[in-house]
Amino acid sequence: MTNSNLAWWQTGIVYQIYPRSYQDSNGDGIGDLPGITRRLDHIARLGVNTVWISPMYPSPMADFGYDVSDYCGINPMFGTMADFDHLLREAHARGLKVILDLVPSHTSHLHPWFLESQSHRENPKRDWYIWHDPKQDGSPPNNWLSVFGGPAWTFDEKTGQYYMHSFLREQPELNWRNPQVRATIYNAMRFWLDKGIDGFRVDVITRMIKDDQFRDEPRNPNWNGVNPYDSLLHIYTKNIPEVHTIAREMRALLEQYPDRVLIGETYLPNHELVNYYGAQNDECHLPFNFQCILLPWNAQTMRRAVDAYDASLPPGAWGNWVLGNHDQHRVATRAGATQARVANMFLLTLRGTPTTYYGEEIGMQDGAIPPEFVQDPPALKQPSIAHIIGRDPERTPMQWDDSPNAGFARAGVRTWLPVADNYTTCNVAAQERDPGSMLNFYRALVQLRKDEPALIAGAYASPDAGAEDVFAYTRTLPGANRLLIVLNFGAHAHTLDLSRVASRATIAIATGMNRTGEVDLAQLDLAPNQGLVLRIV
Numbered sequence: 226m227t228n229s230n231l232a233w234w235q236t237g238i239v240y241q242i243y244p245r246s247y248q249d250s251n252g253d254g255i256g257d258l259p260g261i262t263r264r265l266d267h268i269a270r271l272g273v274n275t276v277w278i279s280p281m282y283p284s285p286m287a288d289f290g291y292d293v294s295d296y297c298g299i300n301p302m303f304g305t306m307a308d309f310d311h312l313l314r315e316a317h318a319r320g321l322k323v324i325l326d327l328v329p330s331h332t333s334h335l336h337p338w339f340l341e342s343q344s345h346r347e348n349p350k351r352d353w354y355i356w357h358d359p360k361q362d363g364s365p366p367n368n369w370l371s372v373f374g375g376p377a378w379t380f381d382e383k384t385g386q387y388y389m390h391s392f393l394r395e396q397p398e399l400n401w402r403n404p405q406v407r408a409t410i411y412n413a414m415r416f417w418l419d420k421g422i423d424g425f426r427v428d429v430i431t432r433m434i435k436d437d438q439f440r441d442e443p444r445n446p447n448w449n450g451v452n453p454y455d456s457l458l459h460i461y462t463k464n465i466p467e468v469h470t471i472a473r474e475m476r477a478l479l480e481q482y483p484d485r486v487l488i489g490e491t492y493l494p495n496h497e498l499v500n501y502y503g504a505q506n507d508e509c510h511l512p513f514n515f516q517c518i519l520l521p522w523n524a525q526t527m528r529r530a531v532d533a534y535d536a537s538l539p540p541g542a543w544g545n546w547v548l549g550n551h552d553q554h555r556v557a558t559r560a561g562a563t564q565a566r567v568a569n570m571f572l573l574t575l576r577g578t579p580t581t582y583y584g585e586e587i588g589m590q591d592g593a594i595p596p597e598f599v600q601d602p603p604a605l606k607q608p609s610i611a612h613i614i615g616r617d618p619e620r621t622p623m624q625w626d627d628s629p630n631a632g633f634a635r636a637g638v639r640t641w642l643p644v645a646d647n648y649t650t651c652n653v654a655a656q657e658r659d660p661g662s663m664l665n666f667y668r669a670l671v672q673l674r675k676d677e678p679a680l681i682a683g684a685y686a687s688p689d690a691g692a693e694d695v696f697a698y699t700r701t702l703p704g705a706n707r708l709l710i711v712l713n714f715g716a717h718a719h720t721l722d723l724s725r726v727a728s729r730a731t732i733a734i735a736t737g738m739n740r741t742g743e744v745d746l747a748q749l750d751l752a753p754n755q756g757l758v759l760r761i762v
């Protein structure tokens with residue numbers, strides 16, 4: 226039994242790089258493309274097959290690259306186009322696919338298109354952005370809010386209208402109802418696809434079209450009073466039906482190239498998320514599934530979430546799992562350091578393509594950011610909730626070794642964010658030397674995923690493990706080994722009766738890499754914070 230009929234994005238693992246934080250090669254304290262190229266061997270040795278690079282386009286960096294000022298260029302801070310071409314060649318030479326971040330919903334306020342649009346009401350590019358007259362009293366056209374705080378509208382004195390921005394005022398929204406906008410962004414996609422990149426992760430794909438009647442959004446009756454953005458229900462600015470026409474157009478464009486992938490950033494509940502596969506499987510190959518990031522880390526919550534997601538996937542849809550990214554606190558912090566191995570075992574044994582955020586392979590945790598180092602715009606705008614919405618902690622430099630600056634940058638360089646305090650012990654070089662380290666555990670799990678076809682394509686079921694803290698599931702593929710994964714999300718030992726699954730099994734891998742041999746499933750001992758992958762005999 227093999228998985229040879231599956232695509233690379235189904236059998237493989239995506240590894241996300243935040244380029245500012247991966248490897249500095251020129252001593253400016255900010256990561257860059259030559260730095261990534263230098264580290265490709267590390268990525269290839271993990272056994273993952275895909276690198277997704279967060280934006281590296283020209284940008285004034287108001288939102289650290291998610292404010293693009295040229296869709297077909299490279300930010301000099303990150304290198305040159307030649308550096309990018311070199312990176313792509315070197316990645317491909319190692320069997321690694323490269324996915325770029327496409328940020329089509331908004332540009333930088335300094336993008337030449339916006340400067341033109343803003344210059345005059347009659348400018349041909351006026352309609353490329355979302356402009357609207359003030360209300361009679363001069364206030365914004367409606368109550369829409371910015372995700373990053375304050376209204377979603379900024380007044381332009383010169384032309385006497387407001388422009389809309391879902392995020393910062395430095396990120397004006399493009400008007401995707403305008404056919405020229407669509408054609409222009411599609412050309413930018415072709416530019417990169419023609420270079421040979423392997424696909425796109427589409428930023429905020431759910432927000433690409435807004436209500437054309439500009440209706441007020443209703444109050445959220447369940448608002449918890451914390452983040453003002455959550456005080457409204459975003460039914461007119463997010464996930465409105467016309468978005469799907471864009472997703473279909475993007476997919477159709479990708480289909481003109483062999484073997485590419487379209488990934489969508491889709492923070493949505495299952496019943497809405499699955500629509501992003503498209504009624505004919507003609508939208509995203511992988512609409513990102515973020516629920517395990519957003520939910521509390523406990524066995525029964527995760528079990529319910531995985532059960533529901535797995536059951537919700539329409540025919541022909543391929544699932545995916547994400548436990549961390551550049552917008553969310555790191556899983557080893559959310560779940561706790563003692564759970565970091567369980568988290569990786571969970572991610573790499575579920576049914577669907579896993580995405581690993583850089584550093585998860587060594588168990589990196591959120592870095593502590595002293596107030597004077599805070600960089601992230603929403604945290605600066607709303608200091609009272611910075612601890613919740615601030616994203617600097619999960620963006621600290623990759624920890625390569627125990628030298629000053631953790632091998633991310635030369636000693637003496639001031640890095641753009643401080644290196645996390647635990648770098649002297651939690652780093653790639655130290656873990657390389659330790660056969661029982663998280664890094665070697667991660668590699669072994671990836672190898673197991675390659676060796677056991679059931680881990681890729683096997684059906685998922687979750688038998689009751691009989692303990693509140695434990696989540697157990699099986700992966701079953703006819704003709705292949707059947708696997709049982711048992712994860713202890715808690716700090717107490719258990720003896721479990723899983724004889725309803727089978728009577729005996731052998732340990733394929735344990736979180737501590739210190740347990741092997743055969744076990745009796747009627748009396749399975751599980752240590753605190755332990756995870757096991759078992760081959761059913």
Ligand code: NOJ
Nearest residue numbers: 288291392428429551552
């Ligand atoms: C989603 C990106 O992941 C996030 O980092 C960014 O701030 C917003 N989109 C705005 O582009």
